[in-house]
Amino acid sequence: MSVTRRMGRNDREKSADRREAAGSTGDRRALRTRTALHRALIGLIVERDYDEISIADITEAADVGRSTFYAHFTDKDDLLRRGLGHLRGHLLEARDSAGGGEGAASRTLWFSRFMTEHLKEQHQLYRALMRGRAGPIIIDKIKELLSELVRTELAARENGSGAQAAPPEIAVRFVVGAYMSVVTWWLDRGARETPEEIDQAFRELALGGLGTLLRS
Amino acid sequence: MSVTRRMGRNDREKSADRREAAGSTGDRRALRTRTALHRALIGLIVERDYDEISIADITEAADVGRSTFYAHFTDKDDLLRRGLGHLRGHLLEARDSAGGGEGAASRTLWFSRFMTEHLKEQHQLYRALMRGRAGPIIIDKIKELLSELVRTELAARENGSGAQAAPPEIAVRFVVGAYMSVVTWWLDRGARETPEEIDQAFRELALGGLGTLLRS
């Protein structure tokens, strides 16, 4: 339909390559520019909805020429997603700094504890990020990261008890989906409960199921 | 300079009213037009991504003037969401027609069974709908419908067994989030498993938790 929008697959690849190359060589200046753009974006997302933000808004906030934007990123989504690369670092850091007392990291579904606390600390930020059209992108990213943790954990803990009804990936999906559903609800309502309450409720349901809640 | 007069706040309100009124009164012609637009939209969503579809595309597919679109809907999202009103009907119908054998509807988390089967039957359609930017809107709608069912069921089955750790809404969020997470994964991969397998795995995890899967 749109001529502008729809580059052939190949053309897009090529320019992505160029951009990627620029990304890896990484002059000091280029790096500064990219960082400024990332910062500008999250700054703006906090105060208004993701898709009410134009690229011009971002470049203006970053004090950068609009054409410069296109020298580094293909897209607003591209900018967002690449900025999310740091997320993994933040999360692992949160995990490590959250020195759990007794047994800590050995607890099942350990991620729930430090993640919930992390979300609480930054809840203004995360609430903004998850609002609007940016939400799905960010939630997907977080899901991806958590899935990795859960997958590893489940693989490690798997008991050899024989007949395993479901493929493990279902359990991973189940757990992560349930967790995100609970915490987005929690954040949306203003994070009224403490992280501990959320963590505990989640873990109870995840480990013990609904069974105990129900009659007969 | 410009002859065009922008509408004041009040005028704008009024025409929104008219739109709404038109929506409810529903002349024969108007209804036909709206239906054509809904159909056109889902037709297009199947074949290409939601936000690569312009309003002109929709009206052209529906064989309707572009301005007519704006006489009925404010937005592409509006069109989508209002079209989703029918969803509830479809789902309830699916529930009722899925006459379960023994005890059927009395089974816990009964929704999982007929919903999964319904998704399987229409999986081409649902996969398309959940892809792209339309996904969140549709998933939210489905979550909303399922939450209603689950909330009712949990309220009915709640055992009086005393200390209830979490507010019931958490359990609702948990279950529905877990379910949608599992089935979107399933559909995305092409719905390789049978609905029964998915249903069983989900119900097992939901009712019994991960506990049994794990060592110690």
Add this chain to the structure above:
Amino acid sequence: MSVTRRMGRNDREKSADRREAAGSTGDRRALRTRTALHRALIGLIVERDYDEISIADITEAADVGRSTFYAHFTDKDDLLRRGLGHLRGHLLEARDSAGGGEGAASRTLWFSRFMTEHLKEQHQLYRALMRGRAGPIIIDKIKELLSELVRTELAARENGSGAQAAPPEIAVRFVVGAYMSVVTWWLDRGARETPEEIDQAFRELALGGLGTLLRS
């Protein structure tokens, strides 16, 4: 509902400024674009009525994006009027190149001669320009230019002969209105008379009045 944000009064001012500034600074490219648009417009006016010409028609003919149009002009009228800036140049040039023989420019109402000849030469063009809704705009512009000439001339020639019944501006208006009325009639009928005939008839009436034509 609508994401689009209408500009406030101030922003609007600013972009008008930018337009104006662009108009005066005149990059090479911008100038080329503007010229192309002017040319396209008069090209189209010749072949069809002014207000059956859409802006899209103009930009297409000028091989220019429609939005580019709005970067330079606010309006179709704006384009036309600003294009008419050149008119003054053309007219003065016509005046100078029309080297009148004896005494030439010292003749009273000298403008009538070279103007009429100029109209005759370009009569196809002027006839088209004066037709339809563009007419008044163009005629007003020409009147303005001629008024200037006449005003100067009358001021210079004014005899001090005492009691002057009418403000001189009435005389200016009278002369210019009469002239334009005569020549538009002449052009509309296909410019059948020679410019000399028209010039002479006009000058006779203007200088001597109807008196001599009439009985008693």
Add this chain to the structure above:
Amino acid sequence: MSVTRRMGRNDREKSADRREAAGSTGDRRALRTRTALHRALIGLIVERDYDEISIADITEAADVGRSTFYAHFTDKDDLLRRGLGHLRGHLLEARDSAGGGEGAASRTLWFSRFMTEHLKEQHQLYRALMRGRAGPIIIDKIKELLSELVRTELAARENGSGAQAAPPEIAVRFVVGAYMSVVTWWLDRGARETPEEIDQAFRELALGGLGTLLRS
């Protein structure tokens, strides 16, 4: 270009005929409707510019259905022009009621006197009418009416004095153009002078020419 706008000549004729027929049969109701529309239009013209008035505005002001408009007139211009039919009546009436003292109607260019007075009386109305895009239409109509008077008068008064430089139509055009030019200027500035002053200045220039104003 536009399919809607550009009916073939024949189609337009046909529907004009139908409309015309309706016009001549002239039911009582139909006549009332037409009158209401005329009134509504001039009412609106007084308060805002002709082409900022939409047909919907007119029909609303006339308390008439929009489709009814098209049953009587093809166009906004059509409505205006046909409403101007009354103008002739008004003018002749103004002429007759202006019983001039001595010699009255036998004075040369008699129209100037009563017309100028008439304009003065209704100058708010005429100023509004002549503003904007409606101006040319109305001015043309008035010119047409005045031309008729002048043409008759000149034919009657023509002295047989032989060599007549210009075709009489030029004189008609000259006089009427000059007159309208003077009075539009006068009205535009707020009709500051008395009608007598304007009349006298005009008649002096028209009958005696500029000659006497100028040196040598």
Add this chain to the structure above:
DNA sequence: TCCTAAGCGAGACGGTACGTCTTGTCTTCCA
């Protein structure tokens, strides 16, 4: 030290979608 290449700001431009407005037609329903 120069100078040459890259990063960059500025902004013109083509393209396209948007949401609004108006026009003229047509159909239905009412008095």
Add this chain to the structure above:
DNA sequence: TGGAAGACAAGACGTACCGTCTCGCTTAGGA
């Protein structure tokens, strides 16, 4: 049967944004 009501197709309008491009400026890093 004439008119009111209003749905509709068509399409222009002015705005916003996008992605591309070209032009110079500046600012290193290498000759």
